[in-house]
Amino acid sequence: MAMDEDMLSVDRTVDRIVSVVVGTLALGVFLSTFNSSWFPIDDPDEAVTVLVPRVILICLIGLSVILFVRSIISDAKTPVAEIVHWRDRASWSRLLKALGVVLAVCLLLRPLGFLVAMPPAIVILALVMGYRSWRSLIAVAVLAPAIAWYLIVDVAELSLPPGPILQMLGLY
Amino acid sequence: MASLLESLSALLSWQTLISLILGTVIGTFVGAMPGLGTVVALAMMLPLTFAIDSGPAIVLLLSVYVSSVYGGSVSAILINVPGTPQSAATVLDGYPMTKAGRADLALGWATGASVFGGIFSVLILIVAAPTLALVAVNFGSIEILALIIFSMTTIAWVSKGNTIKGLMAACLGLFLSTIGQDTFTGTSRFDYGYFPLTAGLHVIPILVGVFALSEVFHQSFSGSGGKVQIAGKVGFTFPPIRDWLNRKKQLLRASAIGSFIGVLPGVGAVTAAFVSYADGKRSSPNSDKFGTGEPDGVIASEASNNAVTGGALVPTLALGIPGDGGTAVLIGALIIHGVTPGVRLYIDEPVLVNMMFMALLFANLLILVIGAFSAQIFTRILKLPASILMPIVMMLSIIGSFTVRGSMLDVVVAIIAGFVGLLLRYTGFPLAPIVIGYVLGQPFEEGLRRGLLLTRGEPWRFFESPIFCLFIALTFLVLTSNYWTKLILKKDKLS
Numbered sequence: 147m148a149m150d151e152d153m154l155s156v157d158r159t160v161d162r163i164v165s166v167v168v169g170t171l172a173l174g175v176f177l178s179t180f181n182s183s184w185f186p187i188d189d190p191d192e193a194v195t196v197l198v199p200r201v202i203l204i205c206l207i208g209l210s211v212i213l214f215v216r217s218i219i220s221d222a223k224t225p226v227a228e229i230v231h232w233r234d235r236a237s238w239s240r241l242l243k244a245l246g247v248v249l250a251v252c253l254l255l256r257p258l259g260f261l262v263a264m265p266p267a268i269v270i271l272a273l274v275m276g277y278r279s280w281r282s283l284i285a286v287a288v289l290a291p292a293i294a295w296y297l298i299v300d301v302a303e304l305s306l307p308p309g310p311i312l313q314m315l316g317l318y
Numbered sequence: 319m320a321s322l323l324e325s326l327s328a329l330l331s332w333q334t335l336i337s338l339i340l341g342t343v344i345g346t347f348v349g350a351m352p353g354l355g356t357v358v359a360l361a362m363m364l365p366l367t368f369a370i371d372s373g374p375a376i377v378l379l380l381s382v383y384v385s386s387v388y389g390g391s392v393s394a395i396l397i398n399v400p401g402t403p404q405s406a407a408t409v410l411d412g413y414p415m416t417k418a419g420r421a422d423l424a425l426g427w428a429t430g431a432s433v434f435g436g437i438f439s440v441l442i443l444i445v446a447a448p449t450l451a452l453v454a455v456n457f458g459s460i461e462i463l464a465l466i467i468f469s470m471t472t473i474a475w476v477s478k479g480n481t482i483k484g485l486m487a488a489c490l491g492l493f494l495s496t497i498g499q500d501t502f503t504g505t506s507r508f509d510y511g512y513f514p515l516t517a518g519l520h521v522i523p524i525l526v527g528v529f530a531l532s533e534v535f536h537q538s539f540s541g542s543g544g545k546v547q548i549a550g551k552v553g554f555t556f557p558p559i560r561d562w563l564n565r566k567k568q569l570l571r572a573s574a575i576g577s578f579i580g581v582l583p584g585v586g587a588v589t590a591a592f593v594s595y596a597d598g599k600r601s602s603p604n605s606d607k608f609g610t611g612e613p614d615g616v617i618a619s620e621a622s623n624n625a626v627t628g629g630a631l632v633p634t635l636a637l638g639i640p641g642d643g644g645t646a647v648l649i650g651a652l653i654i655h656g657v658t659p660g661v662r663l664y665i666d667e668p669v670l671v672n673m674m675f676m677a678l679l680f681a682n683l684l685i686l687v688i689g690a691f692s693a694q695i696f697t698r699i700l701k702l703p704a705s706i707l708m709p710i711v712m713m714l715s716i717i718g719s720f721t722v723r724g725s726m727l728d729v730v731v732a733i734i735a736g737f738v739g740l741l742l743r744y745t746g747f748p749l750a751p752i753v754i755g756y757v758l759g760q761p762f763e764e765g766l767r768r769g770l771l772l773t774r775g776e777p778w779r780f781f782e783s784p785i786f787c788l789f790i791a792l793t794f795l796v797l798t799s800n801y802w803t804k805l806i807l808k809k810d811k812l813s
Contacts, residue, residue, distance in 0.1 A: 283706065
């Protein structure tokens with residue numbers, strides 16, 4: 147975290163894109179509240195159920211318009227917490243791989259179980275992020291999920307997906 | 319008196335004491351990890367509290383909240399990187415002390431100042447929160463609606479110069495809270511035929527995603543996984559009492575600034591630390607040495623940022639209005655554990671409230687013990703690179719999201735929230751208003767709809783309430799403050 151993060155800024159193109167994306171999405175959701183197949187409101191008294199979401203969405207659309215107009219008329223830069231090197235391919239590659247790992251865990255958590263799905267995910271994510279000390283990495287990848295499993299499932303008595311192996315062994 | 323004794327005995331039960339110690343230790347260490355911070359610490363600990371009673375669970379989270387702010391100062395002093403944004407001002411004098419071989423003394427000053435600031439603000443909380451609750455007991459739906467609008471506007475206004483984006487983030491949070499069943503009519507909203515969405519989105523996956531997973535993605539993108547170097551040998555030396563007495567004015571000023579700023583919604587510890595640092599630089603007899611390793615600089619930053627914790631809890635507990643991301647998580651945690659913050663809390667749960675106050679005092683005292691005995695452990699932990707910490711954060715985030723309701727939908731929501739959170743922070747959106755908006759979503763909707771019922775669908779009659787008018791006027795002032803400031807500056811220049 148840089149000390150002078152309040153001073154970081156990028157030009158208004160980002161604001162323009164964001165305002166269009168957010169505004170369009172909000173408009174789409176707003177219009178969907180008038181669709182009777184999604185909001186089958188027959189009783190007029192129940193029409194108030196979409197009142198607050200509509201008010202919020204109108205505010206969001208209005209704010210998007212203000213942001214868009216400001217991005218056009220103002221030449222001041224927009225402050226951001228982090229400067230992003232949008233064109234750095236290595237950064238994008240790392241991010242996509244990290245996202246892929248997290249999505250893979252999400253997909254495999256139930257079919258494989260927490261204790262089988264998590265260690266490889268930890269190893270791959272650490273490697274993606276540049277960690278190269280294999281011995282400590284494998285120790286962390288095995289011990290961290292095992293300790294988490296013990297604390298969550300055995301001590302706190304909450305549930306985590308056990309997976310077919312533990313179920314076949316009759317442990318869970 | 320009986321309630322105080324009952325609270326003390328509840329606090330001294332083994333389960334609560336363990337929660338207190340564990341929470342303080344975990345909070346301090348997570349706070350020290352750059353990039354994690356208070357909200358991530360709370361978001362990751364919250365699911366672990368589901369299995370324990372509400373008292374110990376709340377004590378655990380409160381001690382994490384308080385100690386994580388202190389933890390941030392350790393990495394600020396030792397490696398020139400604030401563990402939490404709140405400790406950014408500590409770097410200015412803390413790290414020069416480390417470079418000069420006085421890291422032990424810098425940690426001593428930071429720890430002592432943090433403990434003093436924390437305890438000072440808890441005493442303010444004990445006095446101010448019940449008083450504020452007594453005033454707020456007269457608030458009806460319309461007044462609460464106005465208070466929520468004012469709070470969210472203030473939070474958005476102080477969002478690093480991005481008021482519009484802050485307001486958009488708050489609106490996004492408000493909108494997310496409307497997904498699922500309408501609590502008034504039972505009608506399902508925004509599920510688009512997908513049945514699991516009828517139950518709505520839970521606050522934890524949103525929190526975990528927006529704060530913890532977005533940090534994992536950010537660290538992946540920025541590739542900051544290198545090893546950390548710590549200058550010199552590290553220990554802990556508590557400065558002599560005489561030296562503390564010589565600097566008592568700085569200590570009191572910083573604590574008062576922190577407590578006051580903490581009460582204001584959204585302003586937060588970062589602002590408090592820099593305001594207090596600037597004040598210290600102006601008022602300290604050693605002002606010329608600021609920035610070169612002056613203990614007054616460390617005191618100004620640390621006493622004020624820790625004093626914010628007690629101050630921020632005043633509106634949180636008395637009105638149910640969170641001032642920042644950390645207190646938003648605390649409100650979510652209290653609700654999950656069956657405790658509704660707000661004016662009724664002091665009437666319905668006096669034992670719990672007193673126990674919370676005592677826990678805050680004890681947690682602040684424990685910081686002193688942990689700070690004194692864990693300097694060596696800190697040096698080892700801080701050497702852990704982000705590339706090994708982030709996979710563990712990812713694992714805890716997935717556990718946290720899944721264990722809420724045992725649903726994979728919550729994990730998916732957390733991942734989406736993480737990616738959206740990353741995009742939002744890269745495009746200059748503040749993240750805290752999303753969570754605050756989400757937490758305040760239900761009271762906002764209740765306030766608006768009950769208000770409309772009371773006024774028979776005539777919203778202009780809201781202005782018949784003087785409190786509503788006052789808060790709306792304040793909101794207008796906040797929103798147009800930039801314009802007024804510019805106008806006043808222009809007049810000053812002309813004259």
